[in-house]
Amino acid sequence: MALTFRRAVATDTAVAQQAYRLIIDHLAETVDFPHWHTENHPTPEEVVGWVEAGELYLALDEGGETAGVTVLNHDAVDAYREAAWTIEAEPHEVLVVHALGVVPDHLGTGVSRFLVDATLQVAREQGCKAVRLDTYVENIPARKLYERHGFTDLGCHTVVYEGTDLSQFHLFEYVL
16 A cells, blocks of 8 residues: 655644544554553644644545554653663654554554654654654553564653553654
């Protein structure tokens, strides 16, 4: 399947919100590894903010349908500043991945790999030194995805996100 990757624009907001809703609903019916359903994450308001900030990206299939979504920025929670990363880098030199998800109809078709590859390309284009992210400790599929892509798993850390009781996350880093 041929996919394209682009930054979402204002007219994509409803499509992005729908993509996340489909993902959350699917997780509720199957196994909610990232706990997006139980935590109601991301919210429609978060999606609006990400689109407005130019941080939300879409993976589109040949028909122009949304196959996957992710948020890329330089915003990291406090635990990132305290972690023993493999390289030193200023916040603007690190691309942080948030809320990466695949629309259920596209699961198993390589969309997650495509999203990771596209993210690494965005980081290179921005002159970043590293890509960093975290995954909830129970999200084994995501942890395996990042390991297969060459990310270093820095192990389980306490990461505090406002509005959630989840606190145990694996931190990952890919040095460019």
